[in-house]
Amino acid sequence: MTAGAPSRGLPIEFSGLSKHFGTVRAVDDLSFTVQPGRVTGFLGPNGSGKTTTLRMLLGLVHPSAGTATIGGQAYQELPNPTSTVGAVLEATSFHPARRARTHVRMAAAAGGHDAKRADEVLELVGLSADAKRKVGGFSMGMRQRLELATALVGDPDVLILDEPSNGLDPQGIAWLRDFMRYLAGEGRTVLVSSHLLAEMAQTIDDAVIVSFGQLKAQGTLEQITAGMTSMVMRARTPEADRLTGVLDGAHISYRRLSNEEVAMDGVTPEQVGPLLATNQIVLYELTQEGADLERVFLSLTSGLGFGEVGHGNDGSPPPDAGGTGGTSEAAPAQ
Amino acid sequence: MIDAIRAELIKMRSMPGVWVTFALGFPLAVLIVLAVLANAGGFPGHTFYYVESLKQRRELLGAGYFACEVLAPILGVLCVTGEYRHKTMTTTFVLRPIRSQVLLAKVAVTALWSVLLALLTLVAVAAVGLPWNAALGGVTSQVTDQIGAVVPGLLVSAILLGLFGLGFGTLVKNQIAAILLTIGGTLILESILIALAHAIFHYDLNWLPNAAGAALAGDIARGFGGGGRGAGFHLLTWWQGGLVMLAWGLIPLTIGFFTTFRRDVT
Numbered sequence: 001m002t003a004g005a006p007s008r009g010l011p012i013e014f015s016g017l018s019k020h021f022g023t024v025r026a027v028d029d030l031s032f033t034v035q036p037g038r039v040t041g042f043l044g045p046n047g048s049g050k051t052t053t054l055r056m057l058l059g060l061v062h063p064s065a066g067t068a069t070i071g072g073q074a075y076q077e078l079p080n081p082t083s084t085v086g087a088v089l090e091a092t093s094f095h096p097a098r099r100a101r102t103h104v105r106m107a108a109a110a111g112g113h114d115a116k117r118a119d120e121v122l123e124l125v126g127l128s129a130d131a132k133r134k135v136g137g138f139s140m141g142m143r144q145r146l147e148l149a150t151a152l153v154g155d156p157d158v159l160i161l162d163e164p165s166n167g168l169d170p171q172g173i174a175w176l177r178d179f180m181r182y183l184a185g186e187g188r189t190v191l192v193s194s195h196l197l198a199e200m201a202q203t204i205d206d207a208v209i210v211s212f213g214q215l216k217a218q219g220t221l222e223q224i225t226a227g228m229t230s231m232v233m234r235a236r237t238p239e240a241d242r243l244t245g246v247l248d249g250a251h252i253s254y255r256r257l258s259n260e261e262v263a264m265d266g267v268t269p270e271q272v273g274p275l276l277a278t279n280q281i282v283l284y285e286l287t288q289e290g291a292d293l294e295r296v297f298l299s300l301t302s303g304l305g306f307g308e309v310g311h312g313n314d315g316s317p318p319p320d321a322g323g324t325g326g327t328s329e330a331a332p333a334q
Numbered sequence: 335m336i337d338a339i340r341a342e343l344i345k346m347r348s349m350p351g352v353w354v355t356f357a358l359g360f361p362l363a364v365l366i367v368l369a370v371l372a373n374a375g376g377f378p379g380h381t382f383y384y385v386e387s388l389k390q391r392r393e394l395l396g397a398g399y400f401a402c403e404v405l406a407p408i409l410g411v412l413c414v415t416g417e418y419r420h421k422t423m424t425t426t427f428v429l430r431p432i433r434s435q436v437l438l439a440k441v442a443v444t445a446l447w448s449v450l451l452a453l454l455t456l457v458a459v460a461a462v463g464l465p466w467n468a469a470l471g472g473v474t475s476q477v478t479d480q481i482g483a484v485v486p487g488l489l490v491s492a493i494l495l496g497l498f499g500l501g502f503g504t505l506v507k508n509q510i511a512a513i514l515l516t517i518g519g520t521l522i523l524e525s526i527l528i529a530l531a532h533a534i535f536h537y538d539l540n541w542l543p544n545a546a547g548a549a550l551a552g553d554i555a556r557g558f559g560g561g562g563r564g565a566g567f568h569l570l571t572w573w574q575g576g577l578v579m580l581a582w583g584l585i586p587l588t589i590g591f592f593t594t595f596r597r598d599v600t
Contacts, residue, residue, distance in 0.1 A: 052600070059431045060424060060599040076431040087428050093421035098348045106348070110341035110429035150425065 009036025009157050009189035010071030010084065012057065017066035019052050019213075026052045028213040029066070034191045034206070036157075039184045041204035041221075042193040043297060049213035050193040051089075054162050058087055070158055082111030086151030087160040088144070096136025100127055100146050103135060107150045121149040126175070140167025148179075159183055161192040165199055177203045197297050209297060233264045233272050236285040246279045260284070338430050338439035342413070346443055349416055355408045359451045362401035363458035370394045371466060384472030391477045392552060394463050396484045398455020399551050402492040403544065406448040407516040410499025413444050415509035424599050437591055440500060448496030452489050487551040487572060494550070494576065497583030498543055504590025520544045528567075538568045543582045549575025 012034040019027040027049040034040045044050050055061040057068040059075045070078065070085055078084045094103055104118035122131050125145040130138070135146065144167055151159065161180070165173050180203055184190045194200050200207070207224055209217040217224055237243050240262055247254045252272075253265040264272060269288055276283060346352050370393045375383025385394045417423040430436050468474050499516050506512040524542045531539045539545065549569040570578060 055598075055600065058428055060427055062598055078431075081431055082429055089424055089428070093424075095345070095349065095416065095420045095422055097350050098345075102344060102348045106341050106344040107425070107429055109344055110337055110426075112337040 008187040011035055012068070012070050012158065012160075012189060012191060013072075014053065014057070014068050015066055017053065017056060017068050018064045019049070019056060019061060020064045026213050027056070027063075030210065030213065030215055031066075032208050032215055032218050034189055034208075036189040037184055037187045038205040039180050039190045039192060039203055040206040040208060041200040042191055042208050042210070043195065043197065043200060044193075044210040044216075045195060048210050050210060051162055052213075053210075054087075054089065054160055054191075054193060057160065058085070058089075060089075080112070080154070082107070082113070082154030082156065084154075084156055085158045085160060086154060086156035087162075088147045088151050088164050089160075089162045094135040094138075094143065094146065097134055099132055099134055100138070100149075101131040103146065104149050104153055107153045111154045113154055117153055117155075118149075121152045122146075124152060125149045125179075141169055141172045144168055144172070144176075148176075156188070158189040159191070161190070163194055164192060165194060165196050173199060232288070233267055233269065234285075234287045235262050235264065235272070235276070235283060236260050237262070237281055237283050239281050242279070243276070243281050246275065246281065250275055335435055335438065338435050339442050341426075341429065342436075342439040342443040343446075345416070346413060346447060349412060351412050351416070352409060352447070355405050355412065356447065356451055356454065359398065359401045359405055359454045360458045362404065363398040363455035364462050366397035366400050367394065367459060367463035367466065370397055371463075371470065382466075382470055384467050384470035385477065386472070388480075392480050392484050394467060395456075395459060395477055395480050396488050396551060397459050397463055398452060399488055399491065399548075401455045402448070402452050402488065402495055403520065403547060404517060406451055406492045406495035407499030407502070407520070408513055409447045409451065410444045410496040410501070411503040411509065411512045411516060413440050413447075413500055414503035415507060415512050418507040419509045427599055433595055434591070437504070437587070437595060441497060441587070444496040444500045445493045448492040449489055451496075452492035456485065456488075484552060490576060491547050491551040491579070494579035494583055495543075495547055497587065498579065501583050501586030501588075501590060504595055505586045505593070507594055532567065540568060540570050541578050543579065546570060546575040546578035546582065550579055551575075 014033070015031050017027055017030045018025070030049070030053060042050055042053070052061055053068070056063045057070070057075060067074065075081060075085065098106075101118055101122065104122060105115050108115055108117045119128070119131065122128050125148050127142065127145050127149060130142060135143065138146065144164060148161075148164070151161075159180075164176055168176060177199070180190050180192060184205070192200070192204070201221065204221055206220050207218070208215065209224075234257070235243060237260060240256065240260055243262055244254060244256065247262070247264060252267055255263045255265070257263055269286070272286065276286070370385065370390065371382045374385045374390050375381055385391045417426055426436060427433060430439075464474050464477060467477060499512075502516045503509075503512045506515060520543045524539075524544045528539045528542065528545065531537045540549065545567075550572050552572060569575065
């Protein structure tokens with residue numbers, strides 16, 4: 001939790017959550033926990049099951065198996081849902097002839113909140129000046145802000161945001177980032193799904209990475225990227241064939257990237273440097289790959305499991321890369 | 335539950351289509367007033383005459399029934415299909431996750447708007463029909479004496495017709511299709527079926543929505559063309575008509591709830 005943040009959030013827990021559409025496993029035995037007072041990024045490529053997972057959490061989609069709870073209760077069982085959870089979902093819409101204030105007042109009425117709350121949240125998201133305008137004339141960014149205002153109408157302890165950056169301009173994205181940090185700073189639970197990794201890297205405290213509906217990794221941003229720091233060294237050499245032979249002898253996993261390039265996995269510069277010097281391998285370049293979220297994400301979601309990169313040239317997915325049910329603090333799902 | 339109803343009321347009153355539908359109630363009622371007075375003298379189309387017989391007096395007072403028959407189902411359809419058309423159902427179900435409450439709120443709001451529509455038609459009768467009838471020589475009190483006999487049936491009919499539309503809207507998510515099914519079905523298809531059944535089988539199809547509604551409303555107005563019901567057609571009693579109309583509303587509503595309304599919102 002952010003230092004000094006009051007504890008007003010609730011944990012979100014997914015346990016063995018699955019959703020099958022016919023033969024398609026959109027979400028497959030997904031288990032993880034989201035902690036209050038932190039911004040947790042729910043990351044995955046398009047079609048990885050993020051939206052379906054969030055919709056199951058909110059009772060919009062019925063799970064095939066498993067549970068998703070907020071503070072130990074299913075969303076439908078919460079005594080006052082809008083005071084507990086605010087949600088900004090992707091692809092939601094508005095009646096185009098409805099004015100922004102009317103829309104939020106409707107939301108306030110549905111949640112049993114005072115109509116005056118509508119003006120407060122519209123001001124909070126910077127839409128006061130447009131409150132009387134019809135939503136049909138709103139830009140995508142303004143719609144996102146309006147959706148956020150709707151989510152905040154009950155002053156909820158938990159915020160769930162599905163791809164909230166979509167359609168926002170750079171200023172809007174920066175504003176949203178600060179806003180999420182502010183909400184988490186108040187102790188609220190913030191779960192945000194996105195595939196915009198560079199943006200997320202600047203925002204989130206924790207990350208949950210999914211692919212093909214399965215958990216790939218969970219942990220703090222530092223844990224996940226720190227795990228990657230020691231993982232990839234890239235060498236460019238005219239003696240790539242000899243290098244791979246040396247790596248085989250040293251039982252180091254690698255991938256051949258090109259005639260001159262080899263990526264070595266699970267090693268540090270301190271391990272590789274002496275090994276190459278001892279074997280007098282000519283190097284043009286030896287680079288430690290950047291330990292950013294995007295690289296971890298690509299590694300995990302391309303079918304190459306974390307820490308299980310194919311030995312030798314085998315780039316096939318590991319048999320159990322999905323990490324079913326892992327909610328440990330360790331970065332990679334085992 | 336009250337909160338859900340408040341939210342649905344805000345939605346309904348912020349939909350232009352609802353206001354357009356509602357506003358049409360006045361001119362439609364005036365048109366029927368015109369038709370009743372034009373037929374009162376027994377020379378249709380030739381001259382206007384004041385209402386005299388009990389049936390004519392009730393038809394004048396209940397001139398709004400035809401408007402309710404056409405428009406109340408549309409109000410019901412709009413109440414639910416507007417959500418699908420504009421993809422606002424996700425927000426609705428996030429704000430009120432217990433879906434049966436949402437549907438009950440829509441039932442309440444549709445009933446309320448339908449009553450308001452019926453009252454608007456009564457205003458049309460009071461503003462146009464009664465003064466015109468008086469100007470033609472009719473006695474206003476002889477018409478208003480029938481309020482007790484006409485108005486309750488008109489109001490209940492309007493409510494049940496609204497629920498009928500809501501039920502179809504819940505079942506058929508496409509707004510245009512739902513409107514065509516309710517209006518086209520009751521005004522056109524039903525008339526044809528009734529006429530055919532009467533002509534071929536000598537059977538009165540009096541349990542179809544239009545005929546059942548007319549029975550509930552005391553057969554006060556048959557609208558244009560008489561809904562296919564010719565002379566000698568036997569309507570149900572008013573309470574039978576009410577029960578049948580209730581079934582026409584509740585059956586599609588229940589089927590719609592357990593099918594489309596409870597489906598995943600993806």
